[in-house]
Amino acid sequence: MSDLKAFRQEIRAWLEENCPQSMRTAAKLEEQVWGGRNISFYSEDSRVWFERCVEKGYTVPDWPKEYGGAGFDKKQHRIFEQEMERLNCRPPQMNLGIWMVGPAILEFGTEEQKKEHLPKIARGEIRWCQGYSEPGAGSDLASLQCKAVLEGDDFVINGSKIWTSYADESDWIYCLVRTDPTGRKHDGITFLLFDMQTEGVDVKPIELINGETHFCQTFFDNVRVPKANVLGEVDKGWTVAKRVLEFERDMMSNMESTVAVSGQSPRTIGQKYLGDDNGRVTDDVFRHAIAKHEVNRLAMELTPQRMVDEYTQGVGDPTVGMILKYVGTEEEKRKYELMIKMAGEHCLGWGDDISELEEQLTSEWLGTKTYSIAGGTSEIQLNIIAKRALGLPEK
Ligand SMILES: Cc1cc2nc3c(=O)[nH]c(=O)nc-3n(C[C@H](O)[C@H](O)[C@H](O)COP(=O)(O)OP(=O)(O)OC[C@H]3O[C@@H](n4cnc5c(N)ncnc54)[C@H](O)[C@@H]3O)c2cc1C
Numbered sequence: 001m002s003d004l005k006a007f008r009q010e011i012r013a014w015l016e017e018n019c020p021q022s023m024r025t026a027a028k029l030e031e032q033v034w035g036g037r038n039i040s041f042y043s044e045d046s047r048v049w050f051e052r053c054v055e056k057g058y059t060v061p062d063w064p065k066e067y068g069g070a071g072f073d074k075k076q077h078r079i080f081e082q083e084m085e086r087l088n089c090r091p092p093q094m095n096l097g098i099w100m101v102g103p104a105i106l107e108f109g110t111e112e113q114k115k116e117h118l119p120k121i122a123r124g125e126i127r128w129c130q131g132y133s134e135p136g137a138g139s140d141l142a143s144l145q146c147k148a149v150l151e152g153d154d155f156v157i158n159g160s161k162i163w164t165s166y167a168d169e170s171d172w173i174y175c176l177v178r179t180d181p182t183g184r185k186h187d188g189i190t191f192l193l194f195d196m197q198t199e200g201v202d203v204k205p206i207e208l209i210n211g212e213t214h215f216c217q218t219f220f221d222n223v224r225v226p227k228a229n230v231l232g233e234v235d236k237g238w239t240v241a242k243r244v245l246e247f248e249r250d251m252m253s254n255m256e257s258t259v260a261v262s263g264q265s266p267r268t269i270g271q272k273y274l275g276d277d278n279g280r281v282t283d284d285v286f287r288h289a290i291a292k293h294e295v296n297r298l299a300m301e302l303t304p305q306r307m308v309d310e311y312t313q314g315v316g317d318p319t320v321g322m323i324l325k326y327v328g329t330e331e332e333k334r335k336y337e338l339m340i341k342m343a344g345e346h347c348l349g350w351g352d353d354i355s356e357l358e359e360q361l362t363s364e365w366l367g368t369k370t371y372s373i374a375g376g377t378s379e380i381q382l383n384i385i386a387k388r389a390l391g392l393p394e395k
Contacts, residue, residue: 036127053092068122097121131175148177191237249325319389329371
């Protein structure tokens, strides 16, 4: 038996034995386990699942063991993900530290920074948020103005960030600041890591139309951060920032595994609302749309797999990864449009007049609208693909 086959069997057996049954369904929002100083568990099973994964390094399977991971290489990691998907296992911990800043620390951090931050992320002790966008700097992120001035061994930060998801619940922030206002706007940006409890940090939640306060505006008033907390080099933070955006876009290319709480697909919704006694969707147009979605979904599953295979063989086109966020999030939006159309009148209500499933579906459908904004809008992704992957002229 090949090493990878044996590895797959070992992972499969471990998951079968250690993932509690109730952790084998999509987690509702209130059931998700977000790491951090205030970590809480919805149920005893979620605590057990989290602790077992931490012990094996499975909250960050592809990180080195010395930093809390399992040390899996790319192929092993892919197998691990496939086996998790096979049983529909929930992620044991959610954290921007896992998806974004952790991988950046692994790539750009000093040994001291790795030892300080990575094990705490792996063990779910610190929750991170992202301080990139500003009122005047979203798509044009390099125009950011939040300023940091070096005074002795500290940077002193003044300014604000906006749309900082869950800043009010996070422990640390990774933040882009302007350290040199002269020269090209992409230069003179520094990538800083600091504790949200530092004096001078103030967070104001922004109330959304549905009453949630997921977003915050984050203010910095003479916040002192040691120079040692710079990730990468002073004034060269744009390189780190772009890499983190790549991690974010990778993560967002597969939002289904993170946020699809209802666990529904166009096929199940079609069968439920438009199926005959045998569960066959009778409407030709919808049947065609369901088939099209399933083919696209399969292509979305296979493409990253092909990328990993090509990467390990030293061949392949590195620009393929650039399309994934755009294609994945747009397909996810089309998928929900299709499900909402098939559910028809059942998904028009809100509150008491519709079932929990229908409310969930409506809420997820609305949520997908943010996918093509967060992490860089679809228009910006198309610009990046045009310029960097296809080499098209700018004008
Ligand atoms: C759910 C969600 C979570 C988020 N979380 C965070 C977070 O935690 N931290 C953080 O820092 N930010 C966060 N953001 C902010 C996000 O990164 C920005 O909203 C995004 O980059 C777009 O910036 P903007 O909102 O300023 O829109 P703008 O940049 O003002 O864009 C407005 C419109 O113009 C279009 N446009 C702009 N420039 C161009 C161009 N050159 N070519 C073609 N079209 C263009 C855009 O595509 C868009 O349709 C989050 C956003 C969302 C929706």
